[in-house]
Amino acid sequence: MKFLSSExxxxxxxxxxxxxxxxxxxxxxxxxxxxxxxxxxxxxGGVTYEAAAGFTASAIESSAGLAVDNLDLAGALDSERLDEGDLAAGIYDDASVEIWRVNWQAPEQRVLMRKGNLGQVSRGATGFTAELRGLAHRLNQPVGRLFQYGCDADLGDERCGVALASVEMRGEGVVLSIEENRIVTASGLGAFDEGWFERGRLVFTSGGNTGAGCEVKLHSLTVDGAVIELWQAMAREIAPGDAFAVTAGCDKQFVTCRAKFGNETNFRGFPHMPGNDYVISYASSGDVNDGGSRN
Structure with a gap:
């Protein structure tokens, strides 16, 4: 229900x-x-609302119950404050959005029509379309832990405990050459084994992508230096001389946690949980059936 002022x-x-x-x-x-x-x-309300920004929205529809109410918000990339690179870099991901209906002759006469968060954003040559999700979409998010083989902690978080800032887990490099704006050959990472940074995260500390990062797909070593391949191209052009920091990666498996990080006591998965193959298995005279450990 909307409450309107008498004016x-x-x-x-x-x-x-x-x-x-x-x-x-x-x-x-x-x-x-x-x-x-x-x-x-x-x-x-202490905010200036910019005109001529090319914003349009689909019809606002609300439903009873807990169904998620969505609408599309389209805009042109002609605002001095809206940058295509920022959109691509994810700076606007899950941003909070309020939609107001306002009497422009007397802005104090207004009503809040919808509040939610930005969802999926698609970009074109001159504009973008963003999904605005209603508040009920939060109820679709998993809460609590999952019983699974893999670890459900994020590497370096409080539950994991690995110190990503340590010299063993973090490297700093400088870009030497670039391919497709996502594959870089870099100096400064020669002390790390091949594959050490796979599934890790690379964040640029200088250049056009300063502060932006991406997950590492592949990490290999060549005579020219370390080659880091990112999962997707960066929003802005990478240039030789750009500096970055990259942290070790984890595949969420128990053997990796023990061998690579020595952190098996903090592993947050269930590596000994019986799977379907165990449930449907049966005793065989050729197997060792002594009730011992499955490891």
Missing amino acids: LAAHLAGGATTLCNCWKLTRGDGRVMGFTDHDGDLAF
């Missing part, structure tokens, strides 16, 4: 209205941005 209710009842839509977007880093489909900038 806004009287304006709507008057027949001729001066209404527009405003979008308030709050990124994960705390930066707040405002946009409106009105032909002039508006300001309220």
Whole structure:
């Protein structure tokens, strides 16, 4: 149910209205941005809503129950504050969005129409389309632990305990050459074994991609230096001389946790859990049936 001020209710009842839509977007880093489909900038609540940003939205529909209400938000990449590289880098992922219906002649007359978070974002040559998910989408997220062979902790987090900042787990390199904006040959990583950084994360510390990162797909060694292949191309061009930091990777398996990190006591999976093959197995005269350990 929407609650309208008496002034806004009287304006709507008057027949001729001066209404527009405003979008308030709050990124994960705390930066707040405002946009409106009105032909002039508006300001309220301490936020300036930029006009002529090319924003349009599909019809707002709400349903009863716990079904997730979605709508699409489309925009042109013509705002000085909207950057294609930031969109590609994931800076706007899961950003909080508020949609307001505002009387542009008197912005204090407004009503909050929808609140949610940005979902899937698709980009084109000159614009983008973003899915806006209603608050109920949080109920679709898994809560609690899963019983599985693999570890469900993130390498280096509190449950894992591996110190990723240590010199054994973290390397710093400089780009020597680039292919397809995702495969780099770099110096500074010669002390690490081949494959050490696979499934790890590389974050650029200088250049056009400063602060942006990507998961490492492959890590190999050549006579020219270490070759790091990322899972996807970076949003901005990588250039020779760009510096980066890269951390070790983990495949979430118990043997890797024990052999690579010596951290088996903090392994957060269930490597000894019987699988389907064990459930349907049967005793055989050729097997060792002494009830001993399955390891």
